[in-house]
Amino acid sequence: MVDHFSSFHAGPPQAARRSLPLTESAGARTILITIALGFLLLFLLLPLVVVFAEALRMGLGSYWAAIREPEALAAIRLTLLTALTVVPLNAIFGIAAAWAITKFQFAGKNLLITLVDLPFSVSPVIGGMVFVLLFGRQGVFGPWFAAHDIKIIFAVPGIIIATLFVTLPFVARELIPLMQKQGTEYEEAALMLGANGWKTLFRVTLPNIKWGLLYGLLLCNGRAIGEFGAVAVVSGHIVGLTTTMPLYIEVLYNDFNFPAAFAVASLLTLMAFVTLILKTILEWRAEQRLARGRLH
Amino acid sequence: MFGGATAIRQRSIIPGFELSLGVTLSYLGLIVIIPLCVLLLNASDAGWAKIWAELSSPRTLAAFRVSFGIAFLAAAFNAGFGFIVAWVLVRYQFLGRRFIDAMIDLPFALPTAVAGISLTQLYAEKGWLGSALAATGIKVAFTPLGILVALVFVGLPFVVRTVQPVLQDFDRETEEAGALLGASRTNILRRIVFPPLIPAVTTGFTLAFARGIGEYGSVIFIAGNMPGYSEIVPLLIIIKLEQFDYAGATVIAALMLVASFILLFTINLLQAWTRRQQGG
Numbered sequence: 001m002v003d004h005f006s007s008f009h010a011g012p013p014q015a016a017r018r019s020l021p022l023t024e025s026a027g028a029r030t031i032l033i034t035i036a037l038g039f040l041l042l043f044l045l046l047p048l049v050v051v052f053a054e055a056l057r058m059g060l061g062s063y064w065a066a067i068r069e070p071e072a073l074a075a076i077r078l079t080l081l082t083a084l085t086v087v088p089l090n091a092i093f094g095i096a097a098a099w100a101i102t103k104f105q106f107a108g109k110n111l112l113i114t115l116v117d118l119p120f121s122v123s124p125v126i127g128g129m130v131f132v133l134l135f136g137r138q139g140v141f142g143p144w145f146a147a148h149d150i151k152i153i154f155a156v157p158g159i160i161i162a163t164l165f166v167t168l169p170f171v172a173r174e175l176i177p178l179m180q181k182q183g184t185e186y187e188e189a190a191l192m193l194g195a196n197g198w199k200t201l202f203r204v205t206l207p208n209i210k211w212g213l214l215y216g217l218l219l220c221n222g223r224a225i226g227e228f229g230a231v232a233v234v235s236g237h238i239v240g241l242t243t244t245m246p247l248y249i250e251v252l253y254n255d256f257n258f259p260a261a262f263a264v265a266s267l268l269t270l271m272a273f274v275t276l277i278l279k280t281i282l283e284w285r286a287e288q289r290l291a292r293g294r295l296h
Numbered sequence: 297m298f299g300g301a302t303a304i305r306q307r308s309i310i311p312g313f314e315l316s317l318g319v320t321l322s323y324l325g326l327i328v329i330i331p332l333c334v335l336l337l338n339a340s341d342a343g344w345a346k347i348w349a350e351l352s353s354p355r356t357l358a359a360f361r362v363s364f365g366i367a368f369l370a371a372a373f374n375a376g377f378g379f380i381v382a383w384v385l386v387r388y389q390f391l392g393r394r395f396i397d398a399m400i401d402l403p404f405a406l407p408t409a410v411a412g413i414s415l416t417q418l419y420a421e422k423g424w425l426g427s428a429l430a431a432t433g434i435k436v437a438f439t440p441l442g443i444l445v446a447l448v449f450v451g452l453p454f455v456v457r458t459v460q461p462v463l464q465d466f467d468r469e470t471e472e473a474g475a476l477l478g479a480s481r482t483n484i485l486r487r488i489v490f491p492p493l494i495p496a497v498t499t500g501f502t503l504a505f506a507r508g509i510g511e512y513g514s515v516i517f518i519a520g521n522m523p524g525y526s527e528i529v530p531l532l533i534i535i536k537l538e539q540f541d542y543a544g545a546t547v548i549a550a551l552m553l554v555a556s557f558i559l560l561f562t563i564n565l566l567q568a569w570t571r572r573q574q575g576g
Contacts (some may be wrong), residue, residue, distance in 0.1 A: 013543045020472070020475040020476065021475050021479075021480060021484065022468075022471065022472060022475055022482035023481075024388070024481060027482075029388055031387055032380055032383065032388070033384050033390055034383050034387050035377070035380055036377075036380050036381045036383075036384040036385075038382065038397070039377045039380070040381065040396060040399070040400075042402075042425075043445075043448060043449050043452060044398050044399055044400075044402050044449075044452070045399075046315070046418055046424070046425070047403070047411060047414040047415055047416070047418060047449065048406075050414045050417050050418050050423075050424070051410060054414075054417055092319070092322045093319065093320065093324075096315075096316040096319040096320050096323075097316070097319075097324075099312060099316040100313065100316035101320075102316040102318050103310045103313075103316075104310070104313050104317075105308075105310075106313075106317070112320070114327065114560065114564065115324060115329065116324065117361070117560070118332075118560070119328055121510075121557075121559060121560040121563075122332070122510065122557070123509070123510025123511075123512065123529075123530050123549075123552055123555060124344060124510065124513075124530075124557050125510070125530035125531075125533050125534060125549075126335070126510070126530075126533070126549045126552060126553060129335070129533060129534075129537060129545060129546075129549055130331035130332060130334060130335050131331060132537060132542075133335055133338055133542070133546065134331055135330070136336055136542075137383075138540070138542055140334060149302055154338050160372075164327050165327055165328060165331070165332050167463055168324075168327060168441065184308070184310060185414050187310055188309060188310065188487055191309055191310065191311075193311070196311075197310075197311035197312045200310075201312075209312065210344040213564075219404075222404075222405050224406065225328065225407065226405075226406070226407025226409075226410070227407075228407060228409045228512065228513035229408070229510075229511075229512035229530065232513075232534065233534060244453065245407075245411070246407050246408075246409040247409075248511065249409050249413065250409055250517075251387055253413050258417070261413055262413070262414075262417075264409075265409070265410040265413060265414070265449060268406070268407045268409075269406060269412050270403065272405035272407070272410075273405075275405045276398055276399070276401060276402065276405050279398075279401065279405075280398040291360040
């Protein structure tokens with residue numbers, strides 16, 4: 001593809017008397033680039049600049065103070081706890097689902113793939129409310145949990161379960177196409193050479209899919225940290241106890257404490273930057289390996 | 297569940313079918329399928345009278361109009377601009393192209409609450425853009441226009457990311473052939489380049505629309521949330537839950553869920569169509 005493009009940009013052959021209309025005129029190109037950049041400036045760049053401008057409006061001192069508030073630290077801790085619980089669980093699910101779906105032929109496979117993707121199509125608010133219907137005071141299992149003094153809704157377990165719901169597909173949907181492409185030959189070879197199933201998984205399959213797995217973990221982590229709608233339903237907004245960073249931002253913003261809200265928001269924005277940078281590096285790696293693969 | 301796993305699958309020397317499928321089905325069942333079934337069962341328990349009363353109330357109808365109408369407009373907006381962005385990123389060389397390409401995914405990576413408060417601040421009457429717009433008499437924050445802005449932001453990557461790969465794999469020799477046969481640039485674009493891109497644009501549009509109708513975090517800050525005017529369906533669900541009107545919330549949520557199923561089905565069909573165009 002690279003060669004194709006470079007030869008293309010070399011221009012039409014000398015023999016052609018007038019240039020062929022192979023691209024838009026210089027004027028049209030400039031207009032289209034300006035429209036695209038203007039659109040992105042307005043909708044992507046400006047909102048980002050606003051986050052940092054508002055966060056630092058009162059100076060660095062109050063920025064640090066806002067981040068070091070005990071409630072802010074509690075929100076950061078809860079967000080990290082949620083991500084650290086949710087990401088490994090969804091990773092195990094993703095590996096198991098991809099193993100079942102890509103290594104075997106069975107009836108109902110396409111339905112299963114659709115069901116794995118389902119949480120992406122459901123509003124996050126619904127992803128949270130189903131657990132209120134299950135575990136809330138008026139919910140199906142509500143009375144039982146209340147009798148045993150276990151709190152799920154308006155408590156940390158509810159936040160973790162709701163986040164599990166919305167981030168469930170991330171790892172699986174990265175691994176399924178990747179492992180489908182890789183086939184089963186390596187695993188079959190390992191098994192025929194006497195490795196058992198677990199050894200095959202850890203020594204053959206996982207090394208083969210490690211970059212795709214990392215990519216899925218990255219996206220899952222980003223969403224787990226930033227999830228808002230689903231956890232808003234189950235949290236109860238008890239500051240210091242059940243407010244994750246995004247919910248704490250909401251509380252601060254609704255209290256008109258804008259500098260503090262944007263200070264916490266700037267941390268999440270930095271997290272988003274790190275996610276994007278790592279994602280770009282992983283995609284770049286995958287492209288290069290694909291290009292190398294084509295050379296052979 | 298399937299009654300004897302070995303009977304329904306082909307023989308393979310790879311182990312772990314029962315274990316991996318078992319883990320997959322139990323996890324998926326506990327976290328997604330059973331909870332969603334409980335939602336649907338609860339909704340049907342409400343009885344037809346309640347369902348009808350809920351869905352025909354002016355407030356609910358208005359919320360559905362706002363959510364679906366504005367999500368549609370935002371997806372259409374993104375289809376147009378997203379197409380131009382994808383085109384520019386694939387076809388033209390300019391400074392910062394790679395950087396901008398990486399930035400396209402920002403709305404996926406940035407938590408929606410952050411996007412929500414930031415857009416609100418930007419478009420509020422004293423904000424950078426809001427003050428300029430206020431001078432021309434346009435109010436964005438706390439009006440349906442604000443919802444549109446938020447939904448354009450969250451839906452931005454979808455069309456770009458569905459059109460980009462199709463455009464990248466596009467066989468430019470057909471374009472050269474058209475040019476050699478004497479077609480004008482406009483004709484080449486209209487007859488050769490655009491038709492195979494239609495499935496990708498439609499898929500991106502539908503993905504953005506599906507995301508838009510369920511979106512909550514980025515919208516509630518900027519919407520103003522006036523019932524009947526700028527109140528979205530997800531917020532109405534939360535308000536009903538907070539008022540302990542579980543039946544009302546459940547009925548509305550079940551309808552949203554059905555809409556999501558239909559959209560998911562449509563998206564699967566559209567993606568198959570896109571793949572066929574790409575392969576053919």
